[in-house]
Amino acid sequence: DADVTQTPRNRITKTGKRIMLECSQTKGHDRMYWYRQDPGLGLRLIYYSFDVKDINKGEISDGYSVSRQAQAKFSLSLESAIPNQTALYFCATSDARKGTSGPGTNTGELFFGEGSRLTVL
Amino acid sequence: AQRVTQPEKLLSVFKGAPVELKCNYSYSGSPELFWYVQYSRQRLQLLLRHISRESIKGFTADLNKGETSFHLKKPFAQEEDSAMYYCALRTGGGTSYGKLTFGQGTILTVHP
Numbered sequence: 001d002a003d004v005t006q007t008p009r010n011r012i013t014k015t016g017k018r019i020m021l022e023c024s025q026t027k028g029h030d031r032m033y034w035y036r037q038d039p040g041l042g043l044r045l046i047y048y049s050f051d052v053k054d055i056n057k058g059e060i061s062d063g064y065s066v067s068r069q070a071q072a073k074f075s076l077s078l079e080s081a082i083p084n085q086t087a088l089y090f091c092a093t094s095d096a097r098k099g100t101s102g103p104g105t106n107t108g109e110l111f112f113g114e115g116s117r118l119t120v121l
Numbered sequence: 122a123q124r125v126t127q128p129e130k131l132l133s134v135f136k137g138a139p140v141e142l143k144c145n146y147s148y149s150g151s152p153e154l155f156w157y158v159q160y161s162r163q164r165l166q167l168l169l170r171h172i173s174r175e176s177i178k179g180f181t182a183d184l185n186k187g188e189t190s191f192h193l194k195k196p197f198a199q200e201e202d203s204a205m206y207y208c209a210l211r212t213g214g215g216t217s218y219g220k221l222t223f224g225q226g227t228i229l230t231v232h233p
Contacts, residue, residue, distance in 0.1 A: 115164075
């Protein structure tokens, strides 16, 4: 089955360390996203990419950077991790080619990975 | 700026009782609303979207533009409905087209 895979699934690190979370997908989707989930705050968008050459900041991009190495790969980096970046991180993809309004429209459905739990001590 | 509010962090009902998960949004344009669900040990997944006007697993949601709401309802809750539910808003236009803004989430527990 086409899938969205995140690595690592769990990571414990120390303040100041550089961390990379990786996401790869076999769905053939062009759009990829990174969200973080915090209790009481829900899902918040960190970065998103609509194609390999398009990278956009989300609502909470400070302290994070991303790289879209290929259509299928989208990595999230924490250059110098801090404790308040402890969270569950989700990668998601969507397909812009299908839609109820014709070619090029987006149905809005996101397909999520299983999540990467990051703890910063 | 767009915003999605789910006022209830936790919601508990008994099996067979009606359930309503509230969602309110703030957006000046034409919104598209969705409900996503995350069952225990499963991935977050789409439950339903307002455009489709469908009923999924007995759940329905009607977009009320006057009240800027998109509440999720089910007349008879089942234990397997216990999950985290997220309301999400998609805004149109420009480079933001296609990205979703999520609410804070509501954990629904259905007791036997």
